[in-house]
Amino acid sequence: MTAPTYDLGKLHGGLRLPGHKAISTTAPIRDVPIPSQLVLPITQHVGDPAQPVVGMGDRVLKGQVIAEPDGTLGAPVHASSSGKVIAIEPWPVSRRYGDKAPCIIIECDGEDRAIENDSRWEDFLSLQPADLLLRILDGGIVGLGGAVFPTAQKLMQARTCKIETLILNGVECEPYISCDDMLMRERAAEILSGAQILMHAMQLNSCYIAVESDKPEALHSLGDALAELGDERLVLKQVPTIYPSGGEDQLVQLVTNREVPSGGLPTDVGCLVQNVGTAAAVHDWVIKHEPLISRVTTVAGDGIANPMNVRARIGTTIADVVKFTGGYAEQADHLIIGGPMTGKSMSTDRVPLVKATNSILVVLKTSFQGRELACIRCGDCASVCPIQLLPQQLFWYTCADNEVKLREFGLIDCIECGCCDLVCPSHIPLTANFKIAKGRIQELADEKGRAERARRRFEARNDRLEQERQDREAELAQQKESAKRAGPAAIAEILKRKQKPREDD
Amino acid sequence: MEFARRPSPYWSARVAVPSLMLQVLAALVPAAIAHVWFFGPGFIFNLLVASIFAVGGEWLMMVLRKRPPEAALTDYTALVTAALLAFAVPSLTPWWVTATGALFAIVVAKHLYGGMGFNIFNPAMAGYVVILIAFPMHLNLWIAPRIGDIDYQYLTVLQTLKYTLTGSLPDVLGFDAVSRATPLDVMKSGLNGMRTVNEIRANPIMGDFGGRGWEWIGNFLAIGGFWLLVKKIIRWHIPVGVGVGLLLPATIMYLVDPGSNPSPGFHLFSGATILCAFFIATDPVSAATSPKGRLVFGFGIGILIYCIRTWGSYADGVAFAVLIMNMAVPAIDLVTRPHIVGHDRKSDNS
Numbered sequence: 001m002t003a004p005t006y007d008l009g010k011l012h013g014g015l016r017l018p019g020h021k022a023i024s025t026t027a028p029i030r031d032v033p034i035p036s037q038l039v040l041p042i043t044q045h046v047g048d049p050a051q052p053v054v055g056m057g058d059r060v061l062k063g064q065v066i067a068e069p070d071g072t073l074g075a076p077v078h079a080s081s082s083g084k085v086i087a088i089e090p091w092p093v094s095r096r097y098g099d100k101a102p103c104i105i106i107e108c109d110g111e112d113r114a115i116e117n118d119s120r121w122e123d124f125l126s127l128q129p130a131d132l133l134l135r136i137l138d139g140g141i142v143g144l145g146g147a148v149f150p151t152a153q154k155l156m157q158a159r160t161c162k163i164e165t166l167i168l169n170g171v172e173c174e175p176y177i178s179c180d181d182m183l184m185r186e187r188a189a190e191i192l193s194g195a196q197i198l199m200h201a202m203q204l205n206s207c208y209i210a211v212e213s214d215k216p217e218a219l220h221s222l223g224d225a226l227a228e229l230g231d232e233r234l235v236l237k238q239v240p241t242i243y244p245s246g247g248e249d250q251l252v253q254l255v256t257n258r259e260v261p262s263g264g265l266p267t268d269v270g271c272l273v274q275n276v277g278t279a280a281a282v283h284d285w286v287i288k289h290e291p292l293i294s295r296v297t298t299v300a301g302d303g304i305a306n307p308m309n310v311r312a313r314i315g316t317t318i319a320d321v322v323k324f325t326g327g328y329a330e331q332a333d334h335l336i337i338g339g340p341m342t343g344k345s346m347s348t349d350r351v352p353l354v355k356a357t358n359s360i361l362v363v364l365k366t367s368f369q370g371r372e373l374a375c376i377r378c379g380d381c382a383s384v385c386p387i388q389l390l391p392q393q394l395f396w397y398t399c400a401d402n403e404v405k406l407r408e409f410g411l412i413d414c415i416e417c418g419c420c421d422l423v424c425p426s427h428i429p430l431t432a433n434f435k436i437a438k439g440r441i442q443e444l445a446d447e448k449g450r451a452e453r454a455r456r457r458f459e460a461r462n463d464r465l466e467q468e469r470q471d472r473e474a475e476l477a478q479q480k481e482s483a484k485r486a487g488p489a490a491i492a493e494i495l496k497r498k499q500k501p502r503e504d505d
Numbered sequence: 506m507e508f509a510r511r512p513s514p515y516w517s518a519r520v521a522v523p524s525l526m527l528q529v530l531a532a533l534v535p536a537a538i539a540h541v542w543f544f545g546p547g548f549i550f551n552l553l554v555a556s557i558f559a560v561g562g563e564w565l566m567m568v569l570r571k572r573p574p575e576a577a578l579t580d581y582t583a584l585v586t587a588a589l590l591a592f593a594v595p596s597l598t599p600w601w602v603t604a605t606g607a608l609f610a611i612v613v614a615k616h617l618y619g620g621m622g623f624n625i626f627n628p629a630m631a632g633y634v635v636i637l638i639a640f641p642m643h644l645n646l647w648i649a650p651r652i653g654d655i656d657y658q659y660l661t662v663l664q665t666l667k668y669t670l671t672g673s674l675p676d677v678l679g680f681d682a683v684s685r686a687t688p689l690d691v692m693k694s695g696l697n698g699m700r701t702v703n704e705i706r707a708n709p710i711m712g713d714f715g716g717r718g719w720e721w722i723g724n725f726l727a728i729g730g731f732w733l734l735v736k737k738i739i740r741w742h743i744p745v746g747v748g749v750g751l752l753l754p755a756t757i758m759y760l761v762d763p764g765s766n767p768s769p770g771f772h773l774f775s776g777a778t779i780l781c782a783f784f785i786a787t788d789p790v791s792a793a794t795s796p797k798g799r800l801v802f803g804f805g806i807g808i809l810i811y812c813i814r815t816w817g818s819y820a821d822g823v824a825f826a827v828l829i830m831n832m833a834v835p836a837i838d839l840v841t842r843p844h845i846v847g848h849d850r851k852s853d854n855s
Contacts, residue, residue: 012846249847262847319506328506335508336515345510363515373522373580374622378789379740383796387846392794393838410845418514425520426622432512 011254013384014242015419017341019214021178024300024307029182031311032324034081038106038315039352040066041093045142046149047073052104058085061115063291066104069137075150076140080293080313083108094318094337094344094351103352106315117289124197124286132201132286133159139285140292140355144277145169145180146338147248148356151278155201157267164270166204167255168195168279170211170218171239171246174339177359179296180276182309184211184218187280188225194279195234197286202272207234208255209276214241243341244417248273250386262413277358292355299325301340303332303362312353318360319349328362336361341418373426381420381430387413391420391430398437403444411437526581528738532729533588533784539725540592543650543718546662547596550669551603555587558604562611570616582621586610589629592780593824594636595647597665597683599672602640606632626831627791630824637824643672649685649710650718688716689776689820692767701764715774723779730783739787742799747782748773750807758815766815776821778810785823791831798834798841805830805837 043049048071060066060079067077083106091103124132137152168191172180184191195207209226211219222236239245239254249260251273258269266273277295284290293314299321300307306326318335322328336343337351338359353360381391389410397405411434420430483491540548563583567574577583590606610632618624637644651659660668660683664675674683686694688710695705705711712720733739751772758766772778777785786792786806793802806826813822 253846259847261849262845264847332506333509334511334515335506336513338513340513340515342513343515344513345508345515347508347510349506349508361515365509371576373576374620376522376622376790377792377794378525379794379796379799382794382843383740388843389845390795390842409842410848413845413847416513421514422516423520425522425525427517427521429512431514435512 010257011242011245011250011386012388013382013386013419014244014250015384015422016241017175017243017422019241020176020300021181021214024176024178024298024309025181025185025217027308029186029296029309029311030324032313032316032321034108034110034112034313035316035320036108037086037317038080038083038108038313039091039317040077040080040104040106040315041091041095041101041352041354042067042077042104043095043101044077044148044314044355045073045075046147047071047075047153049102050074050077052088052102054085054104056085056088059083060085060106061113063115063117063293065140066106069150073150073153075142075152076138076291077104078140078291078293079106080315081106081108082111082113092346092348092351094346094354094357099347124200127200129159129201129203132197135286136201136282138291139281141278141281141285142292142355143275144281144295144355144358145246145248145275146342146356146358148354151274151282154274155198155272157265158202158272161267162270163202163204163267163272164206165256165272166195166199166202166207167251167266167271167273168207168209168276169246169248169251169273170209170215170222170276171251172215173212173241173243173246174341174343174359175243176300176361177298177339178300179298179309179358181215181218182298183277183280183296184215185221188218188221189228190280190283191222191276192225192229192231192234192279193287194281194283195274196231197282198272198274198279199233204272205233208237209234210237210239210251210255212241212245213238243419244386244415247386247415247417249415262410295353295355295357297321297353297357298359298361300359301336301361301363303329303334303364304360305329314353314355316353317349318346318351318353321353321360322349322362331364332362333365334363336363341422342416372428375424375426375428378425380423380425384419384423386417386419387415389414391434394437395428395430395433398433401440403441406437406441411441414438522582523580525738526585528736529585529733529784530581530588532733532738533592533726535729536592536722536725536780537588539722540596543652543721544596544648545651545660545665547598547648547660547665547669548591550600550666551594551596551598552588552591554600554603554669555590555607556584558607559583559587559590559611562608563616566612566616566620570620572620577621580621583611586615586629586632589780589785590632592784593629593633593777595644597646597648597660597668598643600669601672602636602643605639606636608632609635622790624790625834627785627788627827629788630785630827630831634824634828637819645690646680646684647687648683650716652718652721685710687776687820688719688771689814691716692771692775693814693820696765702767703764705767712774714768714770715776719776720774723774726779726783730779733783733787739783740796740799742796743787743792743803744782746800746803746805747778747786747807747810748803750804750809751778751811752807754808754811772811772814776814777823781806781810781823781827786827786830791827791834793834793837793841795838795841795843797843798837801837801841802830802834805833 050067051070052067054066061082064079065076066079086107087105090100093101141151142148252266252271281292296311298309312321335346377392394409414434416431418431560583563577564574567577610628614626614628614631615624710716752769755769755772759768793799809826810822
């Protein structure tokens with residue numbers, strides 16, 4: 001086993017949260033069987049929705065592209081199993097914004113026939129980096145840490161910057177979630193192979209694999225795999241178990257001690273961050289030609305009868321996944337997609353598991369206590385804020401709706417990690433407040449942008465009118481001048497011509 | 506299956522304001538017992554009066570402001586204000602004096618500014634300053650501590666209660682028989698009388714550092730304060746700020762001229778220094794809010810305490826120092842904002 005290194009940067013604040021991960025990591029990842037129906041949203045990534053390329057009644061095969069990317073930013077969607085397209089219609093989804101989105105609904109035939117693939121590019125090193133990127137694009141691979149940014153486009157954007165290091169994010173800092181942990185334990189070699197592919201695509205010579213200290217088994221299996229691989233460009237780094245060290249910018253700060261500039265990307269400080277799950281997906285696609293049609297997800301929480309990690313086909317409904325694990329516990333009050341800190345609460349379990357779904361969490365009402373009191377400015381929120389904001393001041397300004405101050409105090413930089421909520425002795429829903437305020441600021445900015453564009457159009461028109469007027473005057477002056485030069489006879493000639501009615505009038 | 510929705514995060518804090526306030530009250534208990542030991546049962550009567558009027562004022566204001574009164578009464582902040590006021594007034598204080606202070610603290614300083622979380626001034630200190638100015642005679646009537654060989658006429662529990670209720674002493678006793686100047690008063694008048702510090706310290710009311718008895722209350726307050734620090738109910742910035750702000754000028758002046766400047770230890774253990782550092786100035790609502798800001802806030806209070814004690818006309822200056830620094834909080838908060846991660850360090854604080 002290769003020993004992990006520790007030299008790390010500093011992260012302000014953060015919280016040591018109870019992990020609740022032991023119970024879901026006792027058994028290996030289990031495979032959820034093919035459901036009777038798959039629900040595949042055409043938008044499972046950041047960017048433009050993919051366009052369906054199949055119609056009602058079409059038979060599709062496992063791994064077949066059923067929606068092609070459209071626009072500058074996007075990823076294809078593949079059928080997760082074989083069957084018949086029975087509908088393309090709005091369906092409840094777990095997206096961050098909005099409750100329903102267009103989905104392709106496939107009735108599975110249970111045969112799970114895969115599409116023929118003749119091309120196997122096992123030797124990715126023989127491929128040009130640009131070709132490799134295009135190939136990754138076809139795999140429908142997106143960031144599996146939860147942000148679901150199309151991986152190929154992220155790499156292409158990074159190619160335009162000076163990148164020094166690839167950082168593989170194995171820091172699963174939210175409580176309950178353990179899908180990356182299990183993946184690292186079971187598929188360490190594939191993750192490292194994915195890292196090598198990414199490094200070749202980016203022409204990089206350095207890769208850090210960052211894993212939290214509360215995952216000794218994952219560290220061990222990665223260490224073993226590294227020793228076997230013998231690639232010295234890859235270095236295992238153990239980072240402290242502090243929430244939210246797994247945030248992209250926070251991880252960069254921890255690993256490289258560089259601050260990602262406000263409004264910027266890790267690429268601005270020479271880093272490219274990819275989730276370990278994404279690396280494994282890249283390996284599966286490039287080496288084994290398996291597109292992203294399934295993922296590991298954690299099913300946990302007090303409202304779940306048997307917490308565990310499962311591998312499910314993308315498009316399996318949450319209800320099917322939970323049923324496979326053994327159903328809900330007696331009491332199940334809230335269904336959350338994602339972790340307990342930043343996840344999204346769902347009103348129904350009809351929503352499908354998508355590429356972003358790293359956790360299905362069911363919690364009880366009793367997890368919440370205390371009524372909201374006035375802020376006493378104790379500052380506990382500021383001491384845990386990883387961005388070093390002053391949530392108590394931001395809260396004050398959100399109450400006053402003071403946009404200028406909110407900007408000045410860095411509301412835009414808030415990563416919505418929820419640390420401030422958790423320590424607030426007055427139980428103020430700070431993060432929810434900040435999300436709303438951010439939305440309002442965005443709205444105002446959009447409105448301003450629209451007004452600004454309208455103003456510019458108006459001014460441009462005025463400028464053109466003014467220019468036309470000046471041109472006319474100049475022309476007139478020129479005519480006068482030339483007439484003067486031509487003498488009185490010519491002037492009389494012109495006047496005569498002017499008095500004569502024009503024929504084309 | 507259908508579920509109820511709610512915003513993230515899906516956990517909530519294990520601490521709550523009411524429990525914080527109860528812990529602050531608990532931290533005051535050892536010092537309260539010491540207070541009763543050295544200065545008699547008057548403290549208990551004052552605490553009762555202050556609590557009744559603070560809680561009553563809170564209830565009244567919540568009703569007048571058309572808000573649920575139980576919301577304010579169950580957070581125990583009014584009781585903390587009452588306790589701080591009880592520590593600030595002499596153990597022999599007529600009830601109407603204490604009541605005025607408690608009512609002003611809650612009704613004016615707290616609720617007229619918007620209630621809990623919105624008050625600019627420390628309520629207890631605002632209430633104390635009002636009664637200090639309105640009833641100067643009553644607030645200078647400190648009895649001598651029950652310690653050592655100090656010639657002292659003790660009051661019984663009933664006599665103390667009678668004084669609290671009526672403001673009159675038993676017929677046989679005059680004020681001079683029961684009251685003593687505080688160590689800070691003795692020091693101030695002594696220095697004004699051109700006596701040296703050593704001559705003044707020969708007075709039997711003086712102890713090792715501050716005044717006898719007073720020092721012990723200070724010790725117990727410090728123990729309570731450290732307990733709050735350990736429990737992370739208060740943070741170190743303000744106590745350290747106050748300490749440095751007071752001891753820095755005190756040490757310099759003492760080193761320059763020990764004959765006419767009392768020692769730093771005297772400043773630390775006299776008057777309300779320790780109460781201020783751990784319990785008064787640390788009221789988060791009216792203090793600066795960032796760590797750096799709190800250091801500045803505490804330092805300013807320390808400096809002001811020293812200035813008022815040394816050159817002002819009042820013997821102690823804690824209440825004034827706190828109120829003055831309360832006024833400075835918005836400015837301090839503006840210039841001590843921490844660096845936001847990802848922002849240009851040079852353009853911060855501009």
